[in-house]
Amino acid sequence: MKRLFLALTMLMLVTASLVFAQATPIPGLTRYTLANGLELYVLENHQVPLSRIQITFRCGALTQTPQTAGLFHLYEHMLFKGNARYATERDFSAAMTALGVSEWNGGTSSEYVTYYFTVPSDRTEQGLDFWAQAVRSPLFDEAEFAIEVDVVVNEINGYNNEPDWINSAAVDRALFPNFPWRRDVGGSEEILRAATVQNMRDIQTRYYIPNNGAIFVAGDVDPTEVLAMVERLYGDWQKGNDPWTPRMPAQATPFGPRPVYLVYPDESLPEGIANVDLRMRGPDVMDDPEATYAADVWGSLVASPNGQYRNNLMRNVAGMYHKNYISAYYYTQRDGGLVSFGTYFRTDATNNPLTAFAMQRYVPGVMAEVRRIVNEPNYFSAEESAVVKNIMEDGNILSLEKPEAFIESFSFWWAVATADYYFGYVPNMQQIEHADIAAFLQQYVLDNVAIVSIRANPADVEADLANLQAAGFTVVTTENAFWWRNR
Numbered sequence: 001m002k003r004l005f006l007a008l009t010m011l012m013l014v015t016a017s018l019v020f021a022q023a024t025p026i027p028g029l030t031r032y033t034l035a036n037g038l039e040l041y042v043l044e045n046h047q048v049p050l051s052r053i054q055i056t057f058r059c060g061a062l063t064q065t066p067q068t069a070g071l072f073h074l075y076e077h078m079l080f081k082g083n084a085r086y087a088t089e090r091d092f093s094a095a096m097t098a099l100g101v102s103e104w105n106g107g108t109s110s111e112y113v114t115y116y117f118t119v120p121s122d123r124t125e126q127g128l129d130f131w132a133q134a135v136r137s138p139l140f141d142e143a144e145f146a147i148e149v150d151v152v153v154n155e156i157n158g159y160n161n162e163p164d165w166i167n168s169a170a171v172d173r174a175l176f177p178n179f180p181w182r183r184d185v186g187g188s189e190e191i192l193r194a195a196t197v198q199n200m201r202d203i204q205t206r207y208y209i210p211n212n213g214a215i216f217v218a219g220d221v222d223p224t225e226v227l228a229m230v231e232r233l234y235g236d237w238q239k240g241n242d243p244w245t246p247r248m249p250a251q252a253t254p255f256g257p258r259p260v261y262l263v264y265p266d267e268s269l270p271e272g273i274a275n276v277d278l279r280m281r282g283p284d285v286m287d288d289p290e291a292t293y294a295a296d297v298w299g300s301l302v303a304s305p306n307g308q309y310r311n312n313l314m315r316n317v318a319g320m321y322h323k324n325y326i327s328a329y330y331y332t333q334r335d336g337g338l339v340s341f342g343t344y345f346r347t348d349a350t351n352n353p354l355t356a357f358a359m360q361r362y363v364p365g366v367m368a369e370v371r372r373i374v375n376e377p378n379y380f381s382a383e384e385s386a387v388v389k390n391i392m393e394d395g396n397i398l399s400l401e402k403p404e405a406f407i408e409s410f411s412f413w414w415a416v417a418t419a420d421y422y423f424g425y426v427p428n429m430q431q432i433e434h435a436d437i438a439a440f441l442q443q444y445v446l447d448n449v450a451i452v453s454i455r456a457n458p459a460d461v462e463a464d465l466a467n468l469q470a471a472g473f474t475v476v477t478t479e480n481a482f483w484w485r486n487r
Contacts, residue, residue, distance in 0.1 A: 018035065019032055019033070019034060019035070019227065019231065020032075021223065021224075021227075024419075024423055025423050026043075026400070026423070027400065028043055028044040028045060028400065029041060029042070029043045029044075030042045030043075030044075030223040031419065032223075032227050032230075034210065034230070034231065034234065034235060035235070036210040036211060036234075036235065036236075036237055036238065036239040037209075037210050037211025037212075037239050038210035038211065038213060038214070038215065038230075038234055038237065039213070039214040039215070039414075039419070040214070040215050040217070040226070040227060040230050041214065041215070041216045041217070041410070041414075041419070042217045042218070042221060042223040042226045042227070043216075043217070043218035043219070043400070043403055043406060043407070044221060044222070044223065045218060045219055045220065045400070045401075045403045046220045047220075048219070048220065049120060049121045049122070049219075049220045050102070050118055050119070050120060050121055050219045050220060050403075051118065051119055051120070051121040051123070051124040051127065051217060051218070051219040051220060051221050052116065052117075052118045052216070052217070052218045052219055052403050052404050052407050053116060053117060053118075053119065053124065053127045053128060053131060053215070053216075053217055054114060054115065054116035054215070054216040054217075054407050054411060055114070055115050055116070055131050055135060055213060055214070055215050055216075056112055056113070056114040056115075056213060056214055056216070056411045056414065056415055057112065057113050057114075057207055057208060057212055057213045057415075058111070058112055058207075058212050058213075058243075058244070058415050059072055059112065059113055059203070059207040059208075059212070059243070060072050060108050060109050060110055060111050060112050060113050060185065061108075061109070061110040061111070061181070061182055061183055061184055061185045062110055062111045062182050062249065062334060062335055062336070063182075063207065063243070063248065063249070064181050064182060064184070064187075065181065066181050066484070066487075067191065067194075068187075068191070068199065068203075069181040069184050069186075069187035069188070069191055069484065070152070070156065070184070070185070070186050070187015070188065070191050070192050070195075071187065071191070071192075071195055071199055071200075071203065072108050072113055072185070072203065072207075073108040073152065073156075073185050073186060073187070074148065074149065074152050074192060074195060074200075075108075075113070075200055075203050075204075076106045076107070076108045076113055076115075077148050077151065077152055078138060078140055078144070078145065078148055078200055079106065079115065079134055079135070079138055080092055080106065080134075081138075081139070081140075081141065081144045081145075081148060082138070082139045082141060082144065083133045083134050083136075083137045083138050083139055084133060084137035084139065085133040085137070086133065086134075087139065089144070092134075095130060096117065096130070099117075099119050099123050099126055099127055099130060100119055100120050100123060101117045101118065101119055101127075102117075102118050102119070103116075103117060103118045103404075104116065104117035104118075105117075108185050109185065110182070110183055110185060110333065110336055111333060111334055111335075111336070111415055111416045112411075112412070112415035112416070114411060114415075115131060115134065115135070116407070118219075118404065121219055121220035121221055124217065124219075124221055124226065124229065125229045125233075128215070128217070128226075128229050128230060128233050128234075129233050131215075132233040132234055132237075135208055135213075136234075136237060138200075138204065140197045140200045140201065142197060145197050145200070149192055149193065149195060152192055153189050153192050153193070155186075156186035156187065156188075156189070156192070157189060159186055160186070160478070160482065161478070163264075163266045163267070163268045163455075166264065166476065166478060166481045167264045167266065167453065167455055167476065167481070169184070169481045169482050169483070170262055170264065170453070170476040170480070170481035171262065171277070171279060171451055171453050172184070172483075173481065173482070173483045174256065174260040174262060174451045174453075175256060175260075175279055175281065175338065175451050176253045176281075176336065177256055177257075178253060178254055179249070179253045179335075180483035181483060181484075182249065182253060182335060182336065183336055184482075184483065184484075187484070188482065188484040188485075190484070191484065205240065206240065206241075206243050207243055209237075209238075209239065209240030209241075209243075210234060210237045210238075210239055210240075211239050211240060211242060212240070212242070212243055212244075214411070214414055214419075215230060215234070216407045216410065216411055218403030218404070218406060218407045219403045249335055252284055252287065252335050253281070253335050253336060254281075255280075255281045255448065255449065256281065256449050256451070257449070258449055259449050259450050259451070259452065260451045260452070260474075261451075261452050261453075261471060261472045261473040261474065262451065262452070262453040262454070262473065262474055262476050263354065263453070263454040263455075263456070263461055263468050263473045263474070263475055263476065264453065264454070264455045264456075264475075264476035264481075265456065265457070265458035265461040265462075265475065265476075266455045266456065266457065266458075267457065267458060269455060269456060269457045270457060271457045271459050271460055272346060272347060272348060272457075272460070273321065273344060273345075273346065273347070273457075274344065274345055274346075274347045274354060274357075274454060274455060274456035274457070274460060275342065275343070275344050275345075275454070275455040275456070276342065276343060276345065276357070276358045276362050276452070276453070276454050276455075277340060277341070277342040277451075277452075277453045277454075277455075278340070278341040278342070278362075278363060278366060278450050278451070278452055279338055279339065279340045279341075279450060279451045279453070280338065280339045280444060280445055280448040280449065280450050280451075281337065281338060281339075281444070281448065282295060282330050282331070282337035282338045282339040282444050283295060283330075283337050283440070283444060284333065284334055284335055284336070284337045285332050285333065285334055285337065285416060285417045285421065286334055286417065289417070289421060289428075290428075290436070291439070291440045291443070291444065292330070292332055292337070293425070293428045293429045293431075293432050293436070294432050294436040294437045294439065294440040295330035295332075295337075295339070295440050295444070296330060296332070296392070296429060297385070297388065297389065297392070297429060297432045297436075297437060298330070298373075298437045298440065298441065299328065299329040299330045300388045300391070300392055301380050301384060301385065301388050301437075302328040302329075303327075303328070303329070304384070304388075305323070305324060307380075307384065308379060308380075309326075309328065309369060309373075310323040310326045311323065312369055312372075313326055313343070313365055313366070313369060314326070316365055316368070316369075317361045317362055317365040318352070318361060319345045319346055319347070319352040319357050319361060320343055320344075320345055320346075321343070321344040321345050321346055322344070325343055325344040326342075326343045327340070327341070327342045327343065328340065328341045328342075328366075332416060332417070333416055334416050334417070339444055339445060339448075341366050343362065345357050345362070347456060347460050347464075348460075349460075349463035349464060353463070353464040353467060354454055354456055354460060354461065354464045354467075354468060355464055355467040355468050355470075355471050355473070356467070358452060358454055359452070359471055363450075363452060367445075367446070370441050370445050370446060371446065373437065373438070373441060374438040374441050374442055374446065375438075377434045378434075379434075380434070380437075389429060389430050389432075392426075392429060393426050393429075393430070396409075396425070396426060410422060413425070453476075454468075454473070461475070
C-alpha cells in the first residue's frame with residue numbers, strides 16, 4: 001500500500017508538472033493552459049482580501065442561426081436555475097450568500113457569454129468549485145425551463161419596444177444584411193417559445209466546453225495555488241470538438257452592397273433636436289488586425305474635444321447642436337467590426353430640415369474631413385498622437401489597480417480576439433503612423449458603403465417626410481426594424 005501511495009503521488013506530481021506557467025507582459029498576470037484546453041489567467045493584487053472569479057466562453061449571438069437567435073441568452077438565464085449540486089435557484093442563491101459573494105452577474109453579448117462574482121480571497125477554491133458545478137452540470141429542469149422562457153420573453157419584449165433597441169435593430173439589419181441574427185442577442189418571442197431543453201444541451205455540448213473557455217481569477221491570490229485548485233476542479237472536464245474549426249462562423253458577415261437610408265420617428269426626442277448616424281462595416285479583428293490598431297488610434301484622436309475633427313465640423317457644417325455631441329469611433333469584433341460617425345443637430349422644416357442637414361451638410365462634411373485626414377500627414381500633430389497613445393497605454397496600466405476592471409477588459413479581448421492580441425496591443429498601437437490611419441480610412445470609410453440613419457421626433461419627421469422619401473429614406477417601425485419580422 002505504501003508503494004502504491006508513493007506511485008500515485010509521483011504520478012500526480014508528473015501530471016501537475018505538465019502545466020507550466022506562461023509568461024505574459026502584464027505585471028502580475030500568469031497564464032496557464034490545461035491539458036483539456038481550458039485557459040487560466042491569474043492576476044495577483046494583494047491590496048484587498050478579495051478574489052474576482054470569472055468564466056467566459058466564446059459564443060453568443062455570433063454563433064446563432066435564424067432558429068437559435070436568443071437561445072444563448074436563455075441558456076445564460078438557465079445556468080442560474082440549478083445544477084447537480086445546487087438543484088434549485090434558491091439553493092444556487094443560498095450558496096452564493098454562504099460564500100460571501102459581494103458582486104455577481106452573468107451576461108450574453110454578441111461574441112461571448114460570461115459569469116462572475118467576487119468573494120473573500122480565502123474562499124477562492126469554494127468559488128471556483130461553485131462555478132465548476134454551474135457550468136459543468138446544469139440541470140435544465142423542464143418545469144424551470146418553461147418558467148424561464150416566460151421570463152426571457154417578457155424581458156426581450158420590453159426591450160423590443162424601447163426606442164434605442166428598435167433603432168439599433170434596424171441599423172444592424174441594414175449593416176449586416178446577410179446575417180442580422182448574429183448581432184441580435186435577444187431574438188424573438190416566436191423563437192424562444194419554440195426552444196427546447198435539447199437546444200440547451202446542444203449549446204452545452206458544442207460551446208460550454210473547456211477548450212472554448214477561460215477562467216480569470218484576480219485579487220489576493222497565489223497563481224500556483226489557483227492552478228492546483230483549477231486542475232482539481234476542472235482538469236477532468238472533457239474536451240470537445242473545437243467549434244471554431246473550420247472557421248466559425250463559416251463566412252464573415254459581408255459588407256453591404258449599397259448605401260441604406262433610414263429615419264426613425266422617435267418620441268423620446270424633443271421637437272427640434274435630431275440625431276444622425278453614419279455607419280460602415282469596419283475591420284474584423286481576426287481578419288485584419290493591423291487595421292484595428294489604426295482604427296483605435298484614429299478613434300482616440302478624433303474624440304479629442306479640442307481637436308481639429310470636432311472643431312472643423314462645427315465650423316463647416318451649419319446646424320450642429322454642440323461639438324461635445326460629435327462622435328466618431330471604431331468597435332472591435334470578430335464578425336461585426338463597425339465604424340460610426342454621429343452627431344445631434346437642430347432641425348426645423350424651414351431653415352434646417354432633416355434631409356438637407358443629413359445628406360447635403362453632415363455626410364459630405366464628414367467625408368470631406370476624412371479625406372483631409374487621409375491626405376494631410378500633419379492633420380494630427382506628432383504631439384497629439386504621442387499623447388493619445390500614452391493615454392491609451394496608461395488606461396491599460398491603470399486597470400491593473402482594480403482587478404475587476406482589468407478582468408472585465410481582458411476577458412473581452414480574449415473573447416473577441418485572443419489573449420496574444422491583447423498582450424501585443426500596446427506595442428502594435430504605439431507603432432501606428434499616419435499612413436496606417438490613412439489606409440484604414442481609405443478602405444473602411446471612403447471606399448465603403450454606409451448606413452445613414454436619422455432619429456427625430458415624429459413631428460419633425462412628418463414635416464420633412466416628402467423630402468426624406470424622395471432621397472430614398474425608409475421610415476423605421478416596429479414592423480420593419482427586426483430581421484425576424486416579415487422575413
